[in-house]
Amino acid sequence: MTESAACPNRRPVIVVGAGPVGLSAALALRALGRPVTVMEAGEQDRLRPGSRAIFVHRATLEILDRSHPGLAHDLAAQGLLWHTKRTFYAGREVFSRSYTPPPPGELPHFSSLPQVETERLLLQACKEAGVEFAWNQEVATAATSGDGVLLATTGGTRWHADYVIAADGARSAVRDSLGIPLQGSRSDGWYVVVDAEEDPGDPLPVERIFHYAHPAVDGRNVLLVPFAGGWRVDLQLHDDDDPEELSTGEGLRGWLRAVLPAPYAERVTWSSTYRFLQVIAEDFADEHRRVLLAGEAAHLFAPFGARGMNSGVPDAEAAANAVHLAMSASGPARAEAAVTEYALSRRRSAVYNCDAAGAALTHLRPGPEERARLESAAENAERDPSMGHWLDIAPYGPREAAPGNTIYKY
Ligand SMILES: Cc1cc2nc3c(=O)[nH]c(=O)nc-3n(C[C@H](O)[C@H](O)[C@H](O)COP(=O)(O)OP(=O)(O)OC[C@H]3O[C@@H](n4cnc5c(N)ncnc54)[C@H](O)[C@@H]3O)c2cc1C
Incomplete structure (x- = not known):
């Protein structure tokens, strides 16, 4: 008998990381009927600081609701919905718009709540859905073959899985261990x-x-x-x-x-x-197509436009679908193709999001020409509302959805 077959920590699918992306991936796998284990470096009752991903897009709510019906409305009920946005330039208002709230029962365009609350609701949903959790399991290394993945923790425990979704965040040990480089740059300003x-x-x-x-x-x-x-x-x-x-x-x-x-x-x-990183993994899967990178393990963007968690959750759903397809495929070639399709399509979205967040960063740190354009727009905003509108939206980058994503404009 091989070590892997005898291993007590053998699982069909392991998700590494219980951040919002890992929890979303686990939920999506359960919705597809797959057993799933989440390995998390932290303790079960840890408290993660900072509001971080406060802006949860409606498209994100809808994805989560597909995996766990009712979750979107819970997230909306815990969150706040601001109906007015205003933009000022050097003390003077240049744009303002108010919106009517959605009719009762309809999902809002977004929900604004601290990330820790989103994670609390996701964790609760995962527990209800029967996700298995292994806390205090910090993955140190990952090795893949055509048969699966071997994970070793810093405490020396070994875990085996047929497939792994690596959602272990920006400093992903899984990505590092597999030698998948990040490509991109870091913004200059603080x-x-x-x-x-x-x-x-x-x-x-x-x-x-x-x-x-x-x-x-x-x-x-x-x-x-x-x-x-x-x-x-x-x-x-x-x-x-x-x-x-x-x-x-x-x-x-x-x-x-x-x-x-x-x-x-x-x-x-x-x-x-x-100082914001704008980086993307060279490949969103390992050479054997057994590990799928998702969320910040795969990409990091400046937060303007709220593209971090809002693109990590679509990664999570797509990764779960790809793993499900690969596990039900008629042979290894089809299984590998499902993972490759994931890697290519989510990388395309990440490239789009990275460029969009980069456009926002450039707008916020203008050169002389761009500054003159900003000043002129501010000066003319009262006479020409399109100028005020541009000043209002430009700090968040282009408003079109990344390929494969839905976006609701607000
Ligand atoms: C200031 C700021 C504002 C932001 N605003 C927004 C916003 O408005 N909207 C938005 O969409 N996004 C926003 N983001 C980005 C958002 O916070 C991240 O995209 C999101 O947290 C990424 O989720 P993740 O699950 O990929 O990674 P993480 O949240 O980093 O989760 C990774 C998990 O993996 C665990 N882990 C790490 N290493 C290991 C290991 N070796 N073994 C096991 N477990 C491990 C960690 O403990 C953690 O639980 C913001 C970020 C910042 C910093």
């Missing part, structure tokens, strides 16, 4: 990202606000987004700013008091500094 808890004594209008060249913070760009329970504030730093100084203590409170009412400066629950 951003400070802050969560501030809603002040019940001074609730603010539920509006998404983008402020170009905010006069109260020395002309830096500021994005304010409400989510269930709080506000997310992104500050785009000047090239000579010290990210550390503006993301902690009085440095942080000082600028926050300038863009939100003063009590919010005392209600910070998380802050972080970022």
Whole structure:
């Protein structure tokens, strides 16, 4: 008997990583009737910090609802829906639009809630669907052959699977171990990202606000987004700013008091500094077509346009479908073709999303020509509403859906 056949940790399909993408993949596999085990480095009751993927697109909600009917409405009920968006340029409003809420019972265009809440609901759904979890199992290495995958944890435990969906995030040990390189670049500028808890004594209008060249913070760009329970504030730093100084203590409170009412400066629950990576794995599957990379294990984008989790969930569904097809295929060639189709199609989407997030980054860090265009648009926005509209949408990149994705414009 081979080691793999005798191994007590042998499973048909293993998903590595219990982030939103791994949990979505596990749910999709259960919906297809496949048994699935999720291996996660962290503990079961861990608390992951930061609001992160607050903007959950309707298309993402619909995918999750296909795997677990009712989940989309649960996510919508936990989330918040802002109906007004406003854009300012150097203190002056250049665009504003309000929308009517969807009729009762209909899914909203998006749900705005902290990622930790999305993960909580996904985990609950996975447990209801019979997903097996192996916590405290940090994968150190992955090796593949035509027969399957051998995973070894940092604690020395070995697991075998016919197929693995690697959703172990940006620093994916599975991807590294398989020698699949990331290709792309890193943005030059720094951003400070802050969560501030809603002040019940001074609730603010539920509006998404983008402020170009905010006069109260020395002309830096500021994005304010409400989510269930709080506000997310992104500050785009000047090239000579010290990210550390503006993301902690009085440095942080000082600028926050300038863009939100003063009590919010005392209600910070998380802050972080970022320079965004724009990278894509060279291949979304290993050479034997047994490991499928999904989510941030496969691609990283700047967050403008909310393309991270919102593209990771379609990866998850497509990876689950590909594994299901491969496992029911009539022979190895068809099985490999199903995985190759996954790798090619989701990589095409990632390339599109990376370019789109890159366009947003370029817009936010304009050269002299682009800056002149921005200033002219701001000047003419009152007379020509299309200018204001452009200023409003450009920080998030093109609005068309990536190939293979649905998008609902809002
Ligand atoms: C500031 C910020 C704002 C964002 N805003 C948005 C937004 O509005 N909308 C949006 O769609 N996206 C947004 N994102 C991106 C979003 O947070 C990520 O795309 C999402 O978390 C990726 O999910 P994932 O499951 O691929 O990876 P992760 O969330 O990183 O999950 C990976 C999981 O794998 C586990 N793991 C890691 N290594 C191992 C290992 N070796 N073995 C076992 N387990 C392992 C980790 O513990 C973790 O649980 C934002 C990100 C940031 C930083």
